[in-house]
Amino acid sequence: MDLQNLSFKQTRHLLLDKQITAVEIANYFLARTKEIDPKIKAFITITEKEIIDQAQRIDEKIKKGEKLGKLAGAVMAVKDIFLTKGIQTTSSSQVLNGYIPQYSSSIYQKLIDEDVMIIGKTNTDPFAFGASTENSGYFTTKNPWNIEMVPGGSSGGSAAAVAADLCHFALGTDTGGSIRQPSSLCGVSGIKTTYGRNSRYGITAMASSFDCPGVFARDVEDIALVTEITAGLDPHDATTCDIEVPKYTENLKKINIKGLKIGLPKEYFTGSIDPEVKEKVLNAAKEFEKQGAILVDISLPSTDLGIAVYYILIPSEISANMARYDGIRFGQSVDGAPDIVSYYMQTRGKYMEPEVKRRILIGTYALSSGYYDAYYTKAAKVRTLIKNEFVEAFKNVDVILAPCSPTPAWKIGAKVNDPLQMYLADVYTVCINVAGVPGLALPCGFNNQNLPIGFQLIGNFFEEEKLFSLGHQFQQFTDYHQKRPQL
Amino acid sequence: MKITPIIGLEVHVELKTKSKMFCNCSAEHFHVEPNTHTCPVCLGLPGALPVPNITACEWCVKLGLALGCTPNETSFFERKNYFYPDLAKGYQLTQYEKPFVINGKVKVGDQEVRINRAHMEEDTGKSVHISEYGQDLTLIDYNRCGVPLVEIVSEPDITSATMAKDYLLKMQQIIRYLGISDADIEKGSMRCEPTVNLKIEDNGEVFYTPLAEIKNVASLTGVQNAIEFEIKRQTEEFEKTREVKNSKNKTTRGWNAEKAQTFLQREKEGSADYRYFPEPDIPHMEFTPAQIEEIRISIPELPDQKIEKYKSVYSLNDYDSSVIATDQNFADIYETVVTPQNRNDKIKEFAKFVANLFLGAIKTHLNETGEELNQSKINPEYFLNLFDSVQKSEISSSAAKQVIVESYQTGTNPVEIAKDKGLIQVSDTGALEKMAQEVITANPKAVEDYKKNPMSIGFLIGQLMRLSKGSANPQMAKEILEKILNGN
């Protein structure tokens, strides 16, 4: 049976009707991944043993008539920065090559508890530092729509795995756009939740006050289902919020588009934006208008400060977060260093990728005495300013609509020698992270080279429910999310 | 040349909470199998996040309030960045800009030491250097990593080694009263780092010597000796070099207890850059006025308050008051015996009577056995009985001391013990007169002596006491003997 074009919901029906077994589902995805992945290289680790074990357990449950988890029948790929107990977790860095965690991240565990099956761990930029997967300490993932192109990043492996139908959904993280930008470049949907909605526990930290775990899927319905399970207070993450998680899946039609005010921030449609991207994103806005929404021109004047603020604050946090990778308790380390300082320097020098070192250096500099106030303190103040602009904007509009990326996917290698150019790939996504609000990326068309284009709906704090409802309805009157690459 | 030492103390206190500061591991680490009280959080494993231990934070505030500090409206943790193998995360969580509490003061003798701040932080692991198989190895035990520490920073108001010792004793007392730590310097649950320099007045000029911070002092006498050594060393150094303090010449010195010397560990302390910044993994913390009030109410009566009470209500002297208040258990038990309602009119005599027994016979007994005073062995009623008997001259003060220890050990009423041992004084005039006659008859020589010198009556009294097997009331015995001998 060809499961490729079936949603998780449809697959689950087949499983519950006993037309197919979990082992058959697992084998189908394993076979497809083994065939397709060598072309796109989405996975660092394919978890063949685990997925079969899990599938057998599910079939056993079905046989015994035991209660099944909400995700029985679903196949999931996991960005390799989520710790998975007993399964190698590299964060796509050589520092963690061979590292087998003793514990699992909270979100991953919640999904496993709902009987999800894991197909593998996906490639990313090391520790999620990047926008294309080209910084990975292993290899570059290719865009399933055109294997000469980047999939975006950092969660490029997860986006590519979903785009190539190697799983039903995939976990990612979004620190400055790392879910929304690859969603856009790979033509899939992805949610960056409100900061504090999804637990960060057990995910290797990039910038702790920005990191937002989230999920990629073919459509919003599956995203809503997974988020309903992952979201909520986690006693292991003090920054998660004790705010009730709505039944996202039951409220997908809740928001009335008629009369809904959609803000179009002018700063997101000017400057270096690709004309085709601009056109397709504005078309998406018009689709909502056709359904009765009111488009409102708005301004988020500090947008151009976003990248600067972001690239001061995140390396600062990174410089401390990376300190634990010292080769003492886990991970790779050198032999024969004459003293402890040499041991640190040789271990970190040998196994950390160039972008990792670059960000540690920038952050260490920004936090140094004499520079701290000029950089960190000032950036923290501008951060508040940007956040307040979003809060103000949401007094006048219900939701904001904007592009995710100024361009569609670019050629592998085109920006690797120009880190600043690479940093600008985040220009339309970082402010959302700086503010901490949620953003949902959705596909909205293709350019003349058949490369996907996406847009994002941005909501106020903890308004995922609204975004899911609007995104789902958008996917009822458009079919961009149904398009598949030729592989 | 006039020399005034300027001493500030940083005191680290390990809180005895059940769990560590940022994870659920047991905070117990003394004599525990290495690396058994660890988890992803305190091992600094990838992805692990700290969740603050609220009890520890409340205890820090509690200590601050007990030291007269003001709580900050908002506090937050910061990361102090440096590399060391026993610092699992590569940074220590501490408080820098906004500690929980600031600006307090402590009375030390009749002086005051201002407290700059008390803040919350986490302990590091322990590195053990060994030689084995012909190799020098360093082993790391992370059991201590993440144990809650409160750091109390004083202003440099301490002017002598003795005052530093008294300050530490006072700190220890308060901490133990609050029940938040054993504050045991020898076991490392209380550690202190003095920073010392000197103000030197010479020929109308004033000089300040370079600051020296002294580390690794592991005992109270060590602190005192190290400071004394440092005062002497800095004086000599100044006489040689006349170097004065500047922003770059602060040094760190270690204390070698065997040689009784401090030695240079690190120069130019001013250049260390820990790149503090707010810990993003923990939201800012706020204690509401109601929460602060709740913590304030939970603070027991502290030694200073007790001493004041003993002096004003019971008229105990300074010495007795402060010795009783030194140990909370001791003071509390004393107060179960002596309450303001006891023997209304004679409360001061009673308080003094009990204080003498507690600080005399009972304390001596405790010192001999190494035990702590045990509430269940103290019956307040017995002390009242004993006091009444002494007041009525039935039992002498020295007999009281004797019987109270036995009573403490056996649980028997001390008056009963006195009866059993024949320690009840005979104050019956008839019986005493009979014994006096007997003594006079048996000792004609002594009677002759008395006639010549009335001061020699002591011998006859002694004989009478012996005859009564010590039970005669000596005052009455003297009076009756005199009456008979003087023939009236």
Ligand SMILES: [Zn+2]
């Ligand atoms: Zn722990």
